[in-house]
Amino acid sequence: MNVMTAMTRKDEFPGLAGGWHYLDTAATAQKPRGVIDATVRAMGADYATVHRGVYARSAQMTLGYEAARRRVAAFVGGREEELVFTRGATEAINLVAYSYPRKGRVLLSVLEHHSNIVPWQLAGWQVDVCPLTPDGRIDLDAAEAMLTPEHTMVAFAHVSNVLGSVLDAKRAAELAHAVGAKLLLDGCQAVPRMPVDVAALDCDFYAFSAHKLYGPTGIGALWSKHLDAMPPWQGGGSMIDRVTFAETTYAAPPQRFEAGTPAIIEAIGFAAACDYVSGIGLEAIHAHEADLVRHLRDALRPMNDVTLFGPDESAGIVSFSVDEIHPHDLGTILDEENVAIRAGHHCAQPLMEHLGVPATARASFGLYSDHTDIDALIRGIERARRIFS
Numbered sequence: 001m002n003v004m005t006a007m008t009r010k011d012e013f014p015g016l017a018g019g020w021h022y023l024d025t026a027a028t029a030q031k032p033r034g035v036i037d038a039t040v041r042a043m044g045a046d047y048a049t050v051h052r053g054v055y056a057r058s059a060q061m062t063l064g065y066e067a068a069r070r071r072v073a074a075f076v077g078g079r080e081e082e083l084v085f086t087r088g089a090t091e092a093i094n095l096v097a098y099s100y101p102r103k104g105r106v107l108l109s110v111l112e113h114h115s116n117i118v119p120w121q122l123a124g125w126q127v128d129v130c131p132l133t134p135d136g137r138i139d140l141d142a143a144e145a146m147l148t149p150e151h152t153m154v155a156f157a158h159v160s161n162v163l164g165s166v167l168d169a170k171r172a173a174e175l176a177h178a179v180g181a182k183l184l185l186d187g188c189q190a191v192p193r194m195p196v197d198v199a200a201l202d203c204d205f206y207a208f209s210a211h212k213l214y215g216p217t218g219i220g221a222l223w224s225k226h227l228d229a230m231p232p233w234q235g236g237g238s239m240i241d242r243v244t245f246a247e248t249t250y251a252a253p254p255q256r257f258e259a260g261t262p263a264i265i266e267a268i269g270f271a272a273a274c275d276y277v278s279g280i281g282l283e284a285i286h287a288h289e290a291d292l293v294r295h296l297r298d299a300l301r302p303m304n305d306v307t308l309f310g311p312d313e314s315a316g317i318v319s320f321s322v323d324e325i326h327p328h329d330l331g332t333i334l335d336e337e338n339v340a341i342r343a344g345h346h347c348a349q350p351l352m353e354h355l356g357v358p359a360t361a362r363a364s365f366g367l368y369s370d371h372t373d374i375d376a377l378i379r380g381i382e383r384a385r386r387i388f389s
């Protein structure tokens with residue numbers, strides 16, 4: 001099947017109506033009608049609580065919720081008992097930072113999102129920082145030299161939300177395991193744009209968010225094969241075995257990590273998003289976004305006043321700056337042209353410091369993006385240059 005034909009899908013996304021050139025999918029993806037419909041059904045005709053009801057609707061919803069867990073786990077090659085629903089990737093990483101019992105030194109990298117920096121600091125880990133290669137990848141040779149038996153965790157972005165650079169996750173796993181550390185992958189930007197199989201990657205923890213995968217906000221997941229070894233980190237209903245004032249015992253994972261009434265509607269929508277994306281195929285999406293990245297970088301490269309960040313081969317995300325135009329001004333002018341980009345530090349202030357800029361402009365693609373979006377972006381940049389010249 002021709003990739004471009006397969007990807008001409010804007011009509012399936014109500015949020016893209018009116019010819020909006022949405023180039024901020026790395027922040028959050030627009031939702032296809034199938035996902036919206038699944039959540040509306042879950043909130044309407046199918047709605048009831050889970051895990052507690054003695055009536056048929058609740059039992060049915062419980063089946064739906066647990067089927068969603070199975071679906072999301074399978075989406076990354078895992079099993080249902082290995083998958084905890086969280087509020088998002090941020091909460092998934094916090095869960096590991098607080099609950100993993102062998103707290104010690106964690107190796108992060110310069111390009112991490114704040115969600116993969118601050119939780120470790122707050123939970124009292126000692127943080128070491130792996131540098132980047134000149135083209136903006138995590139420097140795994142440097143990681144190898146830095147890692148010691150004192151490191152109990154390595155936590156890297158699978159795909160950078162600023163540079164689009166893709167980690168050699170398998171090698172990162174080998175390096176982490178060689179010193180007895182675990183590998184956590186922040187998969188927020190990877191799961192929407194490439195096939196992910198946690199077994200093949202040999203990672204220990206995988207964190208991701210539904211809303212970047214064309215699903216609802218307010219839900220994400222932590223996959224891990226080490227949940228049994230981890231104590232609960234939040235208490236409440238649903239996560240217990242037996243409660244007395246003298247002592248409380250806890251449910252087995254994953255329930256142990258899901259205190260309170262869960263995000264039922266969102267879980268159903270999350271599974272629908274996995275179905276939608278799998279139906280198109282992650283290989284096809286990856287190829288499509290790689291084509292768009294090439295096209296945009298080829299268009300920007302000849303512009304003398306444009307700086308391109310990150311490697312040429314990046315996954316669906318291009319960061320750049322235009323001399324004499326602050327990214328915020330560029331974003332505002334582009335908005336007048338019906339083009340939405342992200343301008344700012346992208347929740348990666350240490351990376352901005354490394355790049356020597358306060359902010360970048362970032363165009364990020366989704367499976368619905370096409371060359372018309374890039375053409376509109378280039379027209380907008382040319383107009384901004386005229387205004388500022």
Ligand SMILES: Cc1ncc(COP(=O)(O)O)c(C=O)c1O
Pocket residue numbers: 026027087088089090091113115116157159160161186188189209211220347
């Ligand atoms: C690489 C990366 N990690 C973590 C996050 C945090 O995701 P969320 O806000 O959905 O928890 C993001 C979101 O921008 C991201 O791009």
